[in-house]
Every structure is written in structure tokens, then in C-alpha cells.
Amino acid sequence: MRKKNLIWLFSVPFSLSTLCAAEVPKHYVMDETVVTATLTETPLKSVPAAMEVIDREEVQESGAMTLHQVLTEAQSVNLEAVSGRQSTARLRGLNSSNTLVLIDGMRLPSGFQDKVDLAEIPAGWIEKIEIVRGPSSALYGSDAIGGVINIITRKPTGEPEAWLNTRYGSNTEGEAEATSFDAGISATSGDFGYAVSGSFSDKGRVDEDLTDGFTDADDKKVKAGAATLTWQLGKDAELVAGVTYADVEREGLRFKNKKEQEWMNGSERSTGRVEFRSALGEDSSILLRAYRSVYDWGVTLTPISAGNPEAHAVDQTTDQFEARWAGRVFGSHKVTTGIEYRTEDREEDGLRSEIENLGVFLQDEVSITGRLSAILGLRFDDHSSFGSVYSPRVSARYQLNDELRLRGTYAEGFRAPSAFELYTGSDYTKRRILRPNPDLDPETSRTWEVGADFENDLFLLSVTAFRNDVDNMISEVFSGQFEGTIPIHESCNISEAMTQGVEVTARVSLGSGFSIHDELTVLDGENKTSGKALAYVPDVSNVLKLSYRDSAHGFSGNVRLVTLGGQYTDAESSVKADAYTLVNFSLSKSLTSHAKLYAGVDNIFDELVEDGYGNVYGPGSTGMFMYGGIGLNL
Template structure:
């Protein structure tokens, strides 16, 4: 394995984060922001011994993004991977999407084909903010939270009546990939009733730069989505909430299969509904109950196009090929948060979850009971610790404990140190155990019913500096995973030309990932702000010494932004870099960088025009990067629109 970059870059990162770079007289503060994902209760960032990123709706708007996938391309530590069906999945710290838990308002997002959650199916219209916790959180969330958690938090009822509407249009430099986006909503309160209703529709046309490869480079894609939440304040510290989110996605394109062009159609529907009750028992003592159901239906149909058939065996001239997935997840949870002896903030909870899944006729059911306890301890005014332990009883794989300990120390007014150790686990999915993928263009994947669960150990240390206008966050981490579930090449199927690789799901005895994350923010004055988010990653199969797939050796987002309330103008320039990585076998994709620009201008207090260019220099990125339907695949993309607040 190539290690030559790691230790020199560690030295550079440590020097970058040292107090010698702090400057006097200029200031910005972010550590007093409250987040909920890392501890399950509102907690200031400066009390959390973990690397946390918060992306608000204003920042999302200034990306010109329409889906969660586009937002995550510029999030630190997030690695996007392309999956079958041109899904784009998100993993944290090089641990893959199966080890990253994706939530909507704290509820698990059901997975689709091949047990993947497609980030391109989730519109941004109902998102209030996104909280990303990098590092294991299995002590709170159980399985799949080894790499971290991405929590999409939807809009909540506003105190004052609000209404908004937005429209956007864009297309690539070649006139392809034309897309329209409309979204709107209302929010407010009437007496004790709070409400928020949002809806959106987007339509993006296909693009095809290579007319001879039997496939469209990008497919026609339509997304209709909506969300609603209603709350009732009983007036005695008790609140009732009920909400739903929904997205319907249609995609059309062309795919090659068995030496024949096929019309490819994919449709999916995602629904989540919940009801919750929150009651304040005493000052700083809160009970919370929630019941939720998430449903996901996914299907694809491949129909041969007869007029494009090449000479081929008769068995290939069959009727349409159909794949489908149905998954239903029910979750019931209760937790209490309260103070004990003034120095302890306790969170205790119970969670029961059932999952029913059917994929291409293969059915599976699991249930999981989880119990957890967390203690946020104020040892002194400057020293705090978080101790957590979760017990899970999984119907298929028995019982497991997941501990976590984290410590933060405010060493000086400008410097905070933190460290953490955690253990986690991941149970094999039904796809890995039973379904597999009998035939795709890329490979045959054989399931393995004898898989064991994964277990992980993570060490993490970090430092946070705020001095004047300068903010620097540094994190170094290492993940050791035993029995990692991965695809292992076993040979080639000779029944096709060219022969297709055959992989089998197997446990790898020992694997490791490690990295350095550096985040920097600097207020330059006069409305200008500079930020940079750098991640260095390294991963190894310790059985063979080979590098792991889908781990870019470097990723970086450099952003220069400007805003002026006096003239109502704001804008930014973003340089997004993704390093080289292995995407299969011995194939290694090279690094690439994209330049994105955005500008907006207020016309009145309630109207704003905006425009932007993604991939300004028309750089093309390979499919292996998971940049599906993004500017790296469609080339330079120019867009503009209007936003109205009524």
C-alpha cells in the first residue's frame, strides 16, 4: 500500500492548525451552534468530542443544488459512489455507504436496489439543514453508523406566517441536460397549531455525449416531492407532532444488455410518516416518544429495442426484464433526557425496529431491539466527557454492545482539544446474504448466507481553534474493522463476450482506514469570507495489503464568498477537488477539480434573482466517482432562477 503521502501530510496539517497561525483583532464564531444528531439533544458544538458539519438551507441555496446528492459533493469527508441503476450513494471517511447511516429527522432512510440509499432521490426543497457526524455513533444509533451519520432535518413550523416560491432553469454547454425546478411552501402558526407544507417538482432531460456506446450518459429524470408537518402545543410543556415526507422519481434511458440496446425505465417512491410526543417533566427533564413508518418501492424495466439488435443468440431475444424492491421499516422509540447532580446530563432510550424487505422475489425480515444510555459529564468548567453504551439484540445475529467515550478540554480561550474512542457493528443485509446480482453489465455478484457481522474500533483526536476571524478544526482518525463485508473477485463468467467478472460477498478478516481532516474559515473583512475543507484518506485490506475501493486519497473544497446587505448582493466561487481512487480491480481513476460559481441579487425585500455555473471549465469526471447527473458528468452547466418570499 502507498503510504508516502500520509505522514508528511499529517505534519503539514498539524502545523496548519497550530496557534501560531491565529491572528488578533478579527472574529467569527461557530462553536456555539446547537446540533442534535451527535447526542440526541440540543448540544453546543464546543461540547461535542466529534467532527460535525452543519449545512444550512442558505448554504444549500447558494450551491444551486436540487438534490441531496449535489449538496454532499461539497461536504467534508463524504465519498460518493456510483451503484447499479446510476444511483449515487454516500459514505463517510472511506467506509462506504453501507457503513453510513442516513436519517430524515432522526428516522432511518429505507434502502433500495442492492441495499443502497440513492442521494439523488431526495430533493432539497424540504430541507432545513443537514447535520453530518463523522465517526462512529453506534452507541446511539446501532448498526450502520460505523462511519458516521447524515441526518436530513426538514423544515419546522415558523413563528410567523411565511410563504415562498422558487423557479430555476438550466442546461449544459451543449444544450443537453436541460432542467427545470419549481418549489414552494407555506409555514406558520394559528393559535396552538403549527404547520409547514412544502412541495417541489424537477425535470431534467437526458444527455448523451457518446452515441456509439449503447447507453445514455444521463437519463431523463423527474422528481415530484412534498412534505408536511403539523404540531399542537398543549400549553403545559407538551407538544404533539405529525409529519410526512414523500418523493416519486421517474428515470428513462437506454442501456446495453446481451448485445442489445434496451429501453430502461426506473421508478421509485419513498414515503416516511411519523407521530411524536414531547413533554417537559421538569426544568431540563424531557420525555420523547415517536412511532414512524418508512416505505420504499423501487422497480426497473429493461425492454429490448428490436431495431438496434446485433446478431445475438436466440435466448437473448426475450421479453422485458423486471427487477423490483419493496421495503417497509417500522420504528418505535422512547427516550428521556435530564440533569443529575447538576454535572450530569443523562439520555436513556429504547428503540424497537422491524424491517420487511422483498428484492426480486427474495423475502427477508429482521427485528432489532436497542437500549442505550449516555452521560454528558461536566468534570470542570473546561473539561467535559461523553460516555455512551448501547445494547442491540438483532434477530439474525444475536446481541452486541457498542461503547463510546469522548473528552473535550477547553485548554485556552482559543484552543479546544478533543479525543474519542468508539466501537460499532454492522449486520449483513438481505442483499448481501441472499439476493446478490445475477447479471449486470459490470459484474455478477454472488450472495453469501454465511456472512458474519462486522465490528469496528475507532480512535480519533482533534483540535479546534477560534481566534479573532480565524477558525481551524483538525481531526485525525483511524478505523479498524474486523470481518468487513466486501466483494471479492473469484473469476469470470465465460458465457458472455467479453467475459463478466464474478464477485462474491465475503468477510475480510482485517481492514483499516485512516485520515486527516482540516477545516479552515477566515473572515477577510469587507464582506469576504474564505473557507477550506481538506480530507486525506488511506485504506487497506490488511489480509492482502491492497488498497480499498472508493477511497480518494485527497478531497478538498475551497470557497471564497461575498455578501453585502447594503446592496443585496451575494456570491461565491468554489473549487471542488477529488483525488485518485480505485473503483474496481486494478483500475484507478485519476483526480479532477471542478470550479463552480454562484451569484444572487435582491430586487425587493421579497424577491431575489440568482444565477450560477457548475463546472465552469467543462471538466468531465468518470462514472466511478458517483457524480451521477452532476456537473462532472454533464459538463458545464449554466442555470438561473428567481426566489420569492411572500
Template sequence: MKTMIVPCICFALFIPESAVSGGIQSNENSSKIQDMVVTATMTEKRIKDAPGSVEVITEQEILEMNADTVAQALEEATGLLMTTETGRMMRPSIRGTGNKHTLVLMDGRRITSGFKDLTGLEQIPVDMIDHIEVVRGPVSALYGSDAIGGVVNIITKKPSKALTMGGTAKYGQSTYGDGDEAAASAYVGNSMGRFGFLVAGGYRNKDGYDMDGVTPDDGDAIGMKSAGGRFSYQLTQGHDLLAGFEAVDRNFNGLRDLQNLDRGRDTNDRRLNYFLEYDGKIAPESSLMLRANRSWHDNEITIDPPTSEIIGSIGDESNAERTLDQLEGRFTSLVMKKHLLTMGTEYLKESREDDTDLDDSVETLSIYAQDEYRIFDPLYMALSARWDHYSDFGSEWTPRLSMTYAILDNLRLKGAWGMGFRAPGFLELYIPTYMSQGKVIYEPNAGLEPESSQSYEIGIQGEYKNFQAGLTCFKTDIDDLIEAVYYTSTGSGKNKKDYYQYQNIAEAAIWGVEFECSLKLPAGFTLSGNLAYLDTEDKTTGEKLEGRPDYKGSVKLAYAYLPLGIRANVRVTHIGERYYADEDQDRMTLVDAYVSKDVTDRFQIFAGVDNLFNSGKDNYEEPEFFYCGIRFSY
């Protein structure tokens, strides 16, 4: 593979300048660096004015990370750790709160959970993504349950106003000559009078690999097909309809050590989301949004040879179907020229069925309101509150107050206080969860209570010429935190099994510091990075919370020379030591590199390497991986 990449890059780098007329900068032009964000307040704000801590991951950054999925696109985000869950699912944990305390949205819409009540972000491709907004800190006051740590909002592209099309194809393999991957994606969009559309699709095939020859396989064979579409229609000026869908069919298989025997595990995950939305300007300073959304997920798991019946009559996760139905209405209006009021209501119904005919559903009715008020010119305040009534868990209400004070035009002080909550999941209450190929068992607890949190943060952000930076301190106290608590082990060596049970820890405390900066250097170089320090405590035991690294940081040195259409970067990510009751997980440092060259204004070649020094093998990181590809646009 290395012998393929080097000639490919050398060929492109020495193409005469006259062959290049601007490069494939349409990617950057069609998805400009995001100055505006919507997730923090549900209304458009400049990122420097948005309350709280907000990070934007642009389409260009996603391309230059070689990210095929949302999970890969988030790996370098500030204060966010991608954690490996059961079935090798990837989930985000923001500020150490845990993988079930980050709410994942798609254009503000909820998506149903998947296997083991988790939404694996490795199952969501980047085919239609315009950018990703990450809000750190509790946002339950706007979005309800699960947003204790924060929100990841995947913002997709909208129908285009003119003909646009493009595609990408790439191939790669690990340094060991296995784990071959081929991937391709394409999109096309146009408008015809009042009607506009954008459709996209992708395909990914990755071979499995096993570095040590011992079960389980280190990497599964993966096949993923995806499609998505957006369709817009302008009813009248200022009144628009938008419909869309996302469909993913993903298969992965490999060997597992289950019940002390090597077994093949074959999994099919299918996901379909579709929605219809109305956006209208019903008065010069008032707008209305109405939306109906449905999200469906189905998984089928085959074990060969089959395992013995270990779950029994309380539920079967091997063949389960989940649906989420969402109805939402939101009204926004400027009142007395100083108050931007947002009011909304939401109805959710989540259902689950499995092969044992154990059906379950939960309904939620919610009401929320927010007042954005510029008290005086430098001081902006946002006050929000939400009430949620659950058919199974009663009612919860969550307020939030955030403020931004402009000390100077280029220097801001931000502060926030907020409450959050998360209702226990169905599996936490009733069904055992088998992780790490059956070597770790999480036992349910029907007596669990909802979690609740209270968080504080204060930070300062600013820019000066080519330098910008931000420093934020935060503290989160969680009551009745639901954690899988280790209590015993059986067997030894290959036959060892660790047993955990979900419990409400009486109180947990998390505090930390986040630092972000960026500096434009001479000759087309940019140096940027982030660092997050985290300290946690289970106040019942006095121990740290499991799986939270003390440090996580990233540094990127990027280079761009647009007259020749050259882009390159080297990225270093460090994840500190993580505490576990049985054995701590060592720190690791990952190095990635990328380079691209515009051959013409419509055609680009690129290449790179992930995990350059083959780090983190004991932490289930993929081995050193080389890739190259082509990209075109029109």
C-alpha cells in the same frame, strides 16, 4: 443558455440601491447559522462543545450550491465522498469506511433502504431542509447498525409561528445544449393558536444526455415530484405533538448495455415516510420523547426489450417493496446537577417483498444509555453504550467515550474512542447485484458475518478573531469487513464483465487526517476550505481498499455585500486517485460558481455554473451546466 444568464445578472446588479431593502435575508434569518447540534449526543449542544467531529451544512449553503437533492448538498462536506452505486444511486462514504457504513437519518428517524438495499440520497429533495448535521466517526453507541463511519442527519423545518411562504423556480442546460433541467419548489406555513403547520412541495424535470453517442446514456431523463408536511399541536405548556410526512415519486430512464444489447431502462421509485412524536417537559430538568415512525419504499423497473431471467427464484429487485416500522422512547434528565443522563429503547421491524413472493423481515430490539458529565469546568465527557438484539444475527453491544477539554476559551482539544457494527444486508447474503449496466456483478455470500469496528480520533479546534480552524487525526480498524472482492473477468472490450463476491475481509485498517479552516477577509470576502488525507489497507492482501481517494478537499471563496443584496462564490473540489483492482480511477478537480442578487426584500434572482471546466467526464461527472432562476419569500 449562456446568453440568458448574462443579461439576467447584469440587469439585477445595476438595480439602484434604493430598490433593495435588506434582500432575501429571511432565508438566513429563518435558518440561522447553526450554533446548536443534536446528532452527536441526542441532546442540544453548541457545535464547539459537541463531542467528536461535527459539521453543519446550512440552508443558505445548500441554496448557494444549487443543490436539488441531499446528495448534491453533501458533495463538499469534509471527509465525505458521494459514491455512485447501482442504478446511479448516490451514497455517502465517511472517512473511507464505505457507502454502507454511513447511517442516514431524517430528524433522528430511520428511513427504509431502497433498490439494492441502498438509500439513494439523490432521491431526497431539499424542499423542507433546515440544515444537515454530519457526525464523523462511529456513533453506533447511540444509533446502532450502519453508523461505523458516521451519521448524516437531515434536520427539517418545523411549523412556523407566523405566516410564511416562498418559492423557487430555475432552468438550466449543459454546455452541449442537452440535459435541460426545470425545477420549482414552494412552501407555506402558519400557526393558529395551538396548531401550527408547514407544507412544501417540489418538481424537477431533467432531460437525458449522451456525450459520446455510445450506450449507456451518460445521464438519465429524470422526473421527480415531492411533498412534505409538519403539523404541530401544543397539548399544554411544555407538552407538544408533532406529526409529519415526506413523499417522493421519482422516475428515471435511459439506455443501458444489458446482456450485450442496448435496452431501455425505466425506473419508478416511490417513497413515503410518516411519523407521530410527543415531546414533553415532565419535570423542570427532565424530558420525554415518544415516537412512532413508518417508512415505505417501492420500486418498479421495466427493461425493453426484457432481459433473460438471471436471478431466478432467489429474488427479484425489479419490483420490490420495503417497509420500516420504528417505535422509540427516550428519557433525558439532569442528575446531581452534573450528569445529563439519556436513556432510551427502540424497536425496529424491516420487511421486504418482491414479485417472487420471497418475503423477508428482521426485527431489532435496542436499549441505549448515555451520561454527559462535566468532570470539572474545562473538561466535558460523554459515555454511551447500546445493546441491539437482531432476530437474524444475535446481539451486539457498542460503547463510546468522547471528551472535550477547553484549553482556552477559544481553543479546544477533542478526543474519542468508539466501537461500531453493521449486520450484512439481505442482498449481500442472497441476491446477485448487477452494477455498471450489468458489466460488474457482485455475487452474494450466505456465510457472511457482521462487521465490527474500533475507532480512535483526536483533534484540536480553535478560533482567533476572523480565523477558525480544526485538525483531526483518526484511525479505524474494521474486523470482518464486508467488501465486494474482485476475482475474475470475462470477455473483452464492450463485452467485458468483472465479477466480485462479497467477503468478510479478515481485517482492514483506515487512518487519515482532516483539516478545516475559515477566514473572514476584508471587503465582504470569506475564504474557507477542508482537506482530508486517507490511507487504507486490506490486511489480508496488503492492497488498498477499493474506491477510496487518497485526498479529497474543497476551497470556497465567497463574497457578500448585503446593502446591495449581492452574494457570490467560487468553489473548487478535488478528489484524488482511487484504487481499483482492474484499473485505477484518475483524480479530478471540479469548479462551480454562483451569484445572486436581491431585487427587493422579497425577490431574488440567481445564476451559476456547475463543473465550469467540464472535468471528470470519465468518472461519470455531469458536464458543464449553466442555470439561472428566481426566488421569493414572504
């Protein structure tokens, strides 16, 4: 029996009176290098922005099969289920269209309903994930008002390496059975390097009510592969080619047009890139890159009793060409500049549209004194649908001492209306009909954030306050009904909207291998035109993790409490889903230096999450879920 009692457990660990010496897990130290925030390799502690890095080990221990499942415990990332059983990410309460999702720095084209479905991206691709929370339009242009999620895939290694991971799991009722594996090889031989991987996952449906004509979660199969090849052209130059491919099949039941129907959905997502990198002396480098991202989506509804099938299709292709230079100027200035040209070609149920964008950006990372540094950035975009726009950014970081630093940012950004919003819209959905609007203006934003970070060998505390003011926010507005039952919405510009909040991250080493990690976000969002709360903006979210690690004996484990506050789940902000807390557990044991067993339980107390969230294999959607697996590294 699932429990409906809400466990309100969220806290920020404060300094303890006694701290024993202990091994500090590597992800507790901010010495690692990141690239997403500045487009150059920069130590995490030197970035004047709120960032989170999730590495391959954390992904494996979580038991996640998809990117969607990995991000359920990321700070200030709220997942929204949308039509077509898709899952999208919202950063800091802003729409998923304001969160830019990249693979190895490349944009992913949107699919059905103009969304990037995170549940289609396999966890086996992931080397690490870099999440930049906060405005990034000064570097990336459109779609990065809320931030950037960059999935970095595995790269060639110096020594030969091979890996195999396999996992099985199901809920306590024998539903949602899941089997997955991923395998790959990586090496460098002379001037040539390669990394090749493949993965497969198969997860069964969940159907809690056999009489309603709906499956609560569908049968789902994902076949995917990725490859990166490198060729060293002399001492300072490198040619890189890479591809990714994912094929997703879903089957389930839907009740539409007063009939029970068999729902079959298939999609293919692929990317291909060629890039040239070269050092120009000791202090500068260039990057030339061309890539194509393609997304094909199709669905067929076939009445079980009698009637003609209904079919819909979406195809979108994104091509981008870019050139970038980074180098030292006058000693204290680290300058990055670049130019991008991008086309987006979309066809949905026979309606075709194309968008072009030219972007030019300049960024200066300047060291003002030994303690004070700043980042000045400006980007110009010329868009085929609405004209040109500038996106400035000013960030500063001040190192008070070896353990405490302050940071702040002011930035302006924009989001161009998509081809889907301008020209195609969608009639295929049970929930609503969405009409396009060719008169849409771009969204523009003004964002500020201030923060402080304290860190030593045993303790880390990071606090960030932020506010986003968005003009002309594009949102769905109710405009009538079809056949008296199906609401008709139109994409419209809301005059003004706002999100604001506070993020707190704390990590404490307790000694004897134990540590506590807490990520708390308090959030508020408002449609300033109507005065109503924004949808999918939870008032609080928190992940509290107690971890244990014994490297000498190869044992590790953790207990995680995941809390999500109440939030509205419809465009009119009339349906509010209650808050919930889930308790998850995982452990792993190294059998040898090359083999590891791991197991876990998600939603230990079988908490029932309200249907209003529309979770698709999301938190709580399958009840208590148990899994186990083995990982081999050779």
C-alpha cells in the same frame, strides 16, 4: 472542448498578517445548536466530535436540486455511483453501508443493490443538514461506524411564512436541461402549527456517443412533498405528525444481452411518523415515536428491436418504535437513555426476508470541571440474524481557554449484515452478479480520533486525526464469471480493513466582506487481508471557497475549487481514476427583503472527469453547467 489538464489546487489558509474588521457570516460561528451528535440540543462548539452543518441558504446558493448535489462539497464525504444510476455517500473512506442516512432522525430503508440513493432526496426538503463524522454506534446502533448524515426538514414557524424557489439550467451543449421549483407554507395558529412543501424537478439526458447504446445520464423527474403538523398539548407537551414522499422516474438507454434496450426506472420513497414530546419538570423530557419508512423500486428493460422485456422490483419497509428520556442527574450529569425496536421487511424479485432488532442505550454527558467534560455511552443491540453486541464510546473535551479546545474519542461499533447481503443478492446488473451469503458475521470496528479547534471572531482552525479498524468488513469478492464475461461476486467477510486520515478546516475573515473557507481531507484505506487499497478512497479531497457578502446591498457570491484525488473504482482495486479539480461559481442578489435572484456555473473550465467514477449528474458529469433562479419568501 473539455480540458483534460489536472489543476492541482488545494491549500489550507493560514493566519494573515493583516485582518480587517468585517461582518462574519453566520455559518462561520460555532454557536448554533445541533442534535444529531448527542440526541439532545447542544451547542456545536460543545460537541466533542467533528461536525459540519449545511443550512438552507447554502443549499439554495449552491443551485443543488438533490441531496447528492449538496454533499459533493461536504468534508470527508465521498460519493460513489453504483448500479441503477444511484449515488451513495461514504464517510471517511468507509463503505456507504457504514454511513447512516436519516430524515428528521428516522432511518431510510435501502433500495436497489442495498443502497440509499441520495439523488432521490430533493433539496427543497432541507432546512439544514447535520453531518457527524466519526463513530456513532453507541447512540444509533448498526450502520453508523463512519458517521451520520441527518437531513432536517422545515418545521412550523411562529409567524406565517411562504416560499417559492424556481431554477433553470443546462450545459453548454444544450443537454441536461434542468427545471425545478419548490414551494411551501408554514405557520402556527393557537396550539396548532404546520409546514407543508412540494417540489418538482425535471432534468434531461446526456448522450455523448449516440452509437454505444447507452445514455451517459438519463431523463429524470422527481415529484416530492413533505408536511409536519404540531399540536401543543398544554404548556409542556407536544404531539407531532409528519410525512415525506418522493416519486422518481428515470428513462434512458442500456446495452445489455448484446441488445440496445429502453431502460425505465421508477421508485417511491415515503416516511410517516407520530411522536409525543413532553417536559418533565425543568430538567428532563421524554420522547415517544413510531415511524414507518417505505421504499418501492422497479425497472423494466425493453429491447428496441425485438425480444421480451425484463423486469425487476425491490420493496423494503422499515418500522421503528422508540422511547427516550433525557434529563439532569446530580447537577453535572446530563443523561440520555432510550429503547428502540425495529423491523426491516425486504422483497426483491419474489425473495422475501425479515430482520428484527432491539436496541437499548445509555449516554452520560458529564461536566467534570469548568474546563473538562466527557461523554460516556453504551448501547446494546440484539439482532435476529446474529445475536447481541455492545457498542461503547468515550469522548472528552478540554477547554484550554476561550479560543482553544481539545477533544478526543474512542468508540467501538458494528454493522449488521443486511437482508440483501444475507438472503437476496442481485442478478440484475450489467457490471456484475452479486450472490448472498447467509453465513455472514457482523462488521465490528474500533475507532479513535483526536482533534483541536481554535476559534475567534475572525479565524477558525480545526484539525482532526482519526483511524478506523474494521474486523469482518463485508465486501464483494470475485468468485467466477457468468458466460465468460460477467463477473460473479459474493458478499464475504474480509478479516480486517483500515482507513485513517487527517481533516483540516480553516475559515478566515479577510475584511470588506471577503472570507476564505477551506476543507482538506488526506485519506488512506487498506484491505489488510490482501494488502490492496480500498475502492473509492481518494488520497486527498479539498474544497477551497472564496466568498463575498455585502448585506447592506444584498449581494453575495463565491468561487469554489473542488479537488478529488485518485482512487480505485472497482472491487479488485485494479482500475484507478485520476484526480481532478473543478471550479464552480455562484452569486446572488436580493431584489427586496422578500425576493432574491441567484445564478451560477458549475465546472467553469469544462473539465472532463474520467468515466471510471461513474458519475450520475455528479461532479463534471455534464460538462460546464449554467443555472439561474429566483427565490421568494413572503
